Amino acid sequence: MxxxxxxxxxxxxxxxxxxxxxxxxxxxxxxxxxxxxxxxxxxxxxxxxxxxxxxxxxxxxxxxxxxxxxxxxxxxxxxxxxxxxxxxxxxxxxxxxxxxxxxxxxxxxxxxxxxxxxxxxxxxxxxxxxxxxxxxxxxxxxxxxxxxxxxxxxxxxxxxxxxxxxxxxxxxxxxxxxAVARTMENIRTEMASALDSASEMQQEAESGKGLASTSVDAMHAIAGKVEQSSTLNSQLTEKTGEISRITDVISDISAQTNLLALNASIEAARAGEHGRGFAVVAAEVKKLAEQTANSTQEITDLIVDVKRLVGDTSSSMANVKAEVETGVGLVEKAGGAFATIHSSANEVYSHVHSVDALLDESRGQIDSVVTNSAGIVGMVEEASRYATEVTxxxxxxxxxxxxxxxxxxxxxxxxxxxxxxxxxxxxxx
Structure with a gap:
């Protein structure tokens, strides 16, 4: 100019x-x-x-x-x-x-x-x-x-x-x-909302990451308890085996006692009047042996039921252990996903913040360009007046x-x- x-x-x-x-x-x-x-x-x-x-x-x-x-x-x-x-x-x-x-x-x-x-x-x-x-x-x-x-x-x-x-x-x-400035102002408003959403998502991801970590710890604790339960079931199985062996011994003793009582009854019958008291004792012993045999059979039945329940419990514990291990893997994956989400949320927040700063800078540059354009218009109009005067x-x-x-x-x-x-x-x- x-x-x-x-x-x-x-x-x-x-x-x-x-x-x-x-x-x-x-x-x-x-x-x-x-x-x-x-x-x-x-x-x-x-x-x-x-x-x-x-x-x-x-x-x-x-x-x-x-x-x-x-x-x-x-x-x-x-x-x-x-x-x-x-x-x-x-x-x-x-x-x-x-x-x-x-x-x-x-x-x-x-x-x-x-x-x-x-x-x-x-x-x-x-x-x-x-x-x-x-x-x-x-x-x-x-x-x-x-x-x-x-x-x-x-x-x-x-x-x-x-x-x-x-x-x-x-x-x-x-x-x-x-028009561009107005559009950028609208974009800036939307970016402010996106910035708030990114911040909220960042907080939620941080909370989810913490919950996932807590869940992993809880699942590991459950896995430990399941492992302890499996150990106890094994011990219980061993003890019921021992009890079963003892009941077998008792059953044998009861059978032998019953046989001895039968022999004693026979001998008492042979003794006549003199063996009547011994026959009463032999009858009581036989009765006691029968009761012992019945009780032993009941105990044996109970032990069988306990063994079956322990087997079922062990199978269930094994399934629970597998599910717990699967759950731990899933929770760990969820924790990794939450960590990734948290990192992505941080990046999104950083990018949105950078875009917002660029929008501010661009708005300032546009305002400067508009101001300079107004000055250029004034100079061009002055130049036009000069040209008219020269003409x-x-x-x-x-x-x-x-x-x-x-x-x-x-x-x-x-x-x-x-x-x-x-x-x-x-x-x-």
Missing amino acids: NVFKNFTTQLLAWILVTSFITGGAVGFITLQLTELELAKGQVMLVGTAVALLISVLGGGVIYLIARRPLKAIESASDKAVEVGNGDLTVVFASESTTDRSEMGRLLLSMDNMVEHLREQGTNMRYTADQLTGSAQEIAAAVQEGNTAGESIRSAMNALNKMLEDNVNATYSSMDLLG SAASQQAASLGEVNGAMTELVRVAESLQNETEQVKVEM
Whole structure:
């Protein structure tokens, strides 16, 4: 924009200088026209002088008829006619007429006058040539200036149109940036919600990770208890085996006791009256042996049931142990998943926070761009005003150059006319 200001300032300065030159050209044209008028006056003066010379010559002829030969008078008259026709190379006085007579002095005076006229004619021819050349150069310069002014007007109009387009484009860009800023503000609001959600998810993942760790510890404790229960079941199985062996011994003892009681009863029966007391004891022993056998059978049945229950319990404990081990694996996987979720939640939180910071920075940059765009619009509008002023000045300059061009055309015509007239005057000997 500073370059454009410098350019327009230089252009305005050029127009002012051109105006000054144009004013000088007008002054020069006026001066040359004045000189032409003076030259025309001198030509008229020369004509008048020639006419006066002829009149004087005529009077002199009348006066000298009585004193000089007619031949010299006729020669001077013919030379005066040649002078009147523009031949300034003639010589009136000759060697035969250089005496101190009135005729001789008259002819010498006429030679001096012709010499003076010859000098004036030479000066007029030189002035006419210079005037014609200068006028033609100025006319060409004026024409070039007019062409340059037209180019400047066209360039300024194109520049003004370009500046208007830039202003419109800048306004459109500002509108788009405003829409982008509003969209980014909405995104920022959504990102704030996402940030809150990420923080909440981070906390939930941390809590889930803690619960999973607690569950793993609990499952390991359950697995320990199941292992202890399995050990106790094994011990219980061993003890029930021992009890079963003991009941087998008791059953054998009961059977033997029952057999002994039967033998005792037989012997008591043989003893008759003397063995009646022993028969009662044998009957009680037999009864006790039967009760012992029944109790032992019940114990055996109970032990069988206990063994079956212990077997079922052991099988269930084995299944529970397998399930607990599976549960421990699943809980450990869940803990790993919660750890991954927690790590991902941390990354999401970090990314969302970074995006929010970038949105803040982008919003600041957009605000800066909008502010700078407003400043650019002001500068472009100022440049447009400069371009309008330059176009107006160029139009005024073109009008002035048109007037100067017309005056220069007239000056060239007058100068060429004067040059033609001076060329008709013969001044070289």
